[in-house]
Amino acid sequence: MSLPRTLILGAFLTALFLGGALLSFVWTPYDIELLDIPNRLHAPDAVNWLGTDHLGRDILSMIMMGARTSIAVALLAVGIGMGIGVPLGLTAAARRGSLLDEVIMRGNDLIFAFPSLVIAILITAVFGAGAANAIIAIGIFNIPVFARVTRGAALSFWSRDFILAARVAGKNKARISVEHILPNIANLLIVQGTIQFSLGILAEAALSYIGLGAQPPTASWGRMLADAQTLAALAPHVALIPGLAIVLMVLGLNLMGDGLRDLLDPRIRVART
Amino acid sequence: MKRLTTLMLAGSTALFAGAAYAQHTHVNVAMQLEPPNLDPTAGAAQAIDSVVYSNIYEGLTRFMSDGSVVPGLAESWDISEDGLTYTFHLRDGVTFHDGTTMDAEDVKFTLDRARAEDSTNAQKALFANIAEVTVIDPLTVQITLSAPTGALLFNLAWGDAVIVAPESIGDAATHPIGTGAFVFEDWVQGDHINIARNPNYWGTPAVLDSATFRFISDPTAAFAALMAEDVDVFVGYPAPENIPQFEADPRFQVLVGNTEGETILAMNNAREPFDNPLVRQAVAHAIDRQAVIDGAMYGLGTPIGTHFAPHNPDYVDLTGLSNYDPERSRALLAEAGLPDGFTTTLNLPPPSYARRGGEIIAAQLRAVGIQTEINNQEWAQWLETTFRGRDFGLTIVSHTEPMDINIYANPEYYFQYNNPDFQALMTTLNETTDPARRTELLQQAQTIIAEDYVNAYLFELAVPTIARAGIEGLWLNQPTAAIDLTAVSWP
Numbered sequence: 001m002s003l004p005r006t007l008i009l010g011a012f013l014t015a016l017f018l019g020g021a022l023l024s025f026v027w028t029p030y031d032i033e034l035l036d037i038p039n040r041l042h043a044p045d046a047v048n049w050l051g052t053d054h055l056g057r058d059i060l061s062m063i064m065m066g067a068r069t070s071i072a073v074a075l076l077a078v079g080i081g082m083g084i085g086v087p088l089g090l091t092a093a094a095r096r097g098s099l100l101d102e103v104i105m106r107g108n109d110l111i112f113a114f115p116s117l118v119i120a121i122l123i124t125a126v127f128g129a130g131a132a133n134a135i136i137a138i139g140i141f142n143i144p145v146f147a148r149v150t151r152g153a154a155l156s157f158w159s160r161d162f163i164l165a166a167r168v169a170g171k172n173k174a175r176i177s178v179e180h181i182l183p184n185i186a187n188l189l190i191v192q193g194t195i196q197f198s199l200g201i202l203a204e205a206a207l208s209y210i211g212l213g214a215q216p217p218t219a220s221w222g223r224m225l226a227d228a229q230t231l232a233a234l235a236p237h238v239a240l241i242p243g244l245a246i247v248l249m250v251l252g253l254n255l256m257g258d259g260l261r262d263l264l265d266p267r268i269r270v271a272r273t
Numbered sequence: 274m275k276r277l278t279t280l281m282l283a284g285s286t287a288l289f290a291g292a293a294y295a296q297h298t299h300v301n302v303a304m305q306l307e308p309p310n311l312d313p314t315a316g317a318a319q320a321i322d323s324v325v326y327s328n329i330y331e332g333l334t335r336f337m338s339d340g341s342v343v344p345g346l347a348e349s350w351d352i353s354e355d356g357l358t359y360t361f362h363l364r365d366g367v368t369f370h371d372g373t374t375m376d377a378e379d380v381k382f383t384l385d386r387a388r389a390e391d392s393t394n395a396q397k398a399l400f401a402n403i404a405e406v407t408v409i410d411p412l413t414v415q416i417t418l419s420a421p422t423g424a425l426l427f428n429l430a431w432g433d434a435v436i437v438a439p440e441s442i443g444d445a446a447t448h449p450i451g452t453g454a455f456v457f458e459d460w461v462q463g464d465h466i467n468i469a470r471n472p473n474y475w476g477t478p479a480v481l482d483s484a485t486f487r488f489i490s491d492p493t494a495a496f497a498a499l500m501a502e503d504v505d506v507f508v509g510y511p512a513p514e515n516i517p518q519f520e521a522d523p524r525f526q527v528l529v530g531n532t533e534g535e536t537i538l539a540m541n542n543a544r545e546p547f548d549n550p551l552v553r554q555a556v557a558h559a560i561d562r563q564a565v566i567d568g569a570m571y572g573l574g575t576p577i578g579t580h581f582a583p584h585n586p587d588y589v590d591l592t593g594l595s596n597y598d599p600e601r602s603r604a605l606l607a608e609a610g611l612p613d614g615f616t617t618t619l620n621l622p623p624p625s626y627a628r629r630g631g632e633i634i635a636a637q638l639r640a641v642g643i644q645t646e647i648n649n650q651e652w653a654q655w656l657e658t659t660f661r662g663r664d665f666g667l668t669i670v671s672h673t674e675p676m677d678i679n680i681y682a683n684p685e686y687y688f689q690y691n692n693p694d695f696q697a698l699m700t701t702l703n704e705t706t707d708p709a710r711r712t713e714l715l716q717q718a719q720t721i722i723a724e725d726y727v728n729a730y731l732f733e734l735a736v737p738t739i740a741r742a743g744i745e746g747l748w749l750n751q752p753t754a755a756i757d758l759t760a761v762s763w764p
Contacts, residue, residue, distance in 0.1 A: 037568040215647045216632050230492045230512040
C-alpha cells in the first residue's frame, strides 16, 4: 500500500518548517538581533538568500526564528486544547445524559459561541500582549473543539461489545475511557490536532499582525507582515516571503491532516485495499 | 458596443470636468488623526489646531511658517517701560463668521476665560502671568502682567490663545465660529470636515473656494489615497519609506519641513536604576542617533543633544555630550554598579518613530547589556499608564509643543526630573525680557539638562508633506500644529 500523495507533500512542507525552526536553535545564517540599517531592503541574493528587511536583518533567519515562534505557540495551544478538551469529552461520553454531561457540553457551546479571534484579542488586550497570552487565548478555543470530537467519537464505542465485556469484567468507566476508548479514537484526535495546529499558526500570525502576539525582538511571521505593509510597493519580497511562509506552513499541515485521515480512517483503508 | 463606448466617453468627460473644476478651487487635505473636538481653547489635541489654526480662528498674534510671530488680530502694540503693561490696538472691521463684531470685549472674554480657575485650556501656563485684562475702547485692550513675561507675544500666538466670542463659544466643540479666512461648514465624524471661503474676511481673502479635511491613520491607506489622487495634500505623511516614490512621481511634490518635535527616549528619573545619572549617561551613550534616524525615519530628522529645536537661533549643539560610544556606556554601567546591565520596560506609542525607533534602540541597548521588555501601547493607553501613571522605565515620544524646555522644571512631569537649580533658572527666564539675557539663560538650561542626561535626546522630528505638484502656499515647517490653507492655491 502506497502513502497518499497529499500526505507526502504535506509532511514535506511541515518537516521543512519544523526543521528550520529546530535548526534555528543552533544556527541561523545571521543573528536577527543585529541590525544593519545601511543594508536594508536588499532583494534576495547570494549573501542573503531571502533578502533583508527594513532594518537590514536577514529574512531567512527571521523566517526560521519566526517558524519557531509560530510552531511553539500553535503546539502549546493545541496541547492546552487536547489536555483539557479530551478528558472533558471522555467524561461527558462516559456520563452520557447526566447533569455533568450537560454542564460540560453547554459550557463548550458557550465558548464556541464567541468568535474566537475577537476573544483572543480581548484576552491579549486585557492581560497584555505577548506570546504566553497568545498561547492561552488560542488554547482556550481549542478546548471545545477537542471536547466535542472526543465525546462524539467516544459515544459510538460505549455501545460496542468489547466495551460491554470490559464493563462485565469490572473495569470502571474512567479506566475503560483511558484503556479502551482513547486508543480507538486516537486517529481522529491526531487528524483534528493537525487541523487545529494549522489554525493555531494562522491565529498566531493574526494576533502578531495586529501587535498582540510575540513582542520584538522575538521574530514572528505576523509582525514581519505588519512591518512590511508600507514597503510592499518598494520591496515586495519583504511582504511576500513571510506571507508565503504562512501559506505554505498552513497548506502543509492541512494536506498532512487530510493524508493522515485517509491513512488512518479504517473505512477508507478498507475501501483502498 | 458603439453605444457603450459613447456612454463611457460621456462618463469620463463628466469625470474630467469634475476633476478640473475641483482642482482650481477646492483642495482635499488629509492628516493622520481626527480632532476629538474643534475648540482649540479647550482641548490639548494637536489635531484641533491643525484644522482650525489660522483657517477658522485667529489670535492677537500669529505664527508664520518660519516660526516668527507677526501681528494677527492686533494691528500693533505698545509695551510699557517696566514690561508689565501691553496695550494692543485691534484691527478695525473684523467680524466673526456669525456676523458679530470682534472687539476688545471679545479679547477680554477670551483671555479671562482661558486663565479662569475652572478653565479647561490645555496650556493655562501661557496665561499664568496675566494679572488683568482691561478694555480701553472697542479697539484697544490692555493686558497687565504680574511679572515681566518676555514670551507674551509668542504665547498669544498659540492655538490655545485664539480669540473667541461669548455668543458662539457654547457650540465651539462642534461648530467653531472664529474670524478666519475660512468658515466652518460641516463635520461628519470619522470622515471629514468641510470649510469654505469667508467672503467677509478682513484681510487678504483665501484663494480656494473650499477645502475638505480627511483623516487617514493607516499608512497603507494614506499611500493609496495619494496615489489614487483622492487627496491633494497629506500633512504629516506617516510612512517616510514611500517618500522616494513620491519624489520620483511628477504628479507630486514633497516638502520636508521641521517641527517643534523633540523626539526623546524618556527615562523615568524617579525609578531605579534611572535615578542614577551614570545609568542615564550610559543609556545616552549606547544610542546611535543616526541609525535611529535612518532606520525609523528613512533619514528624515536632525540629531539633537538637548531638548531644544535645532532651527531655533538659541539652540546649542550638545550632541557631543552623548555621542555613540558603547564602550563608554558599558564602563559607565560598571561604574554605576551594574556591570551585567539590567532589564527595564520600553513603552512605545503608535507612531513609527516610536515603534520602529524602539526596535532599533532596544537592539542598541542590548548591545551594552540593557535588556528591554517592549510594550506597544495605543495612545489612550500610553497617556493613561505611561504619561499620567508614570509606570514605565523607558519610552519614546516626540514633544511637539514649541519652546517647551520648561517641562523640565515640573518635577511631577512624567519623566520626573527634579532639579531645584533648573526650576530657579526657569523662574528667572520667565521674568527676563532682555533678548540677549534670555538667550543666555535658554542656553544654560539646555546645557543643564544635557549634562544631567535627563533623557536621551534623539532627533528633531521632520514633517513630510506630500502635495500634488503645483499647489503653492503650504507651510513648509510646523512651528505649531497648523495646516494653514489661507494662502494655498492651485497653479
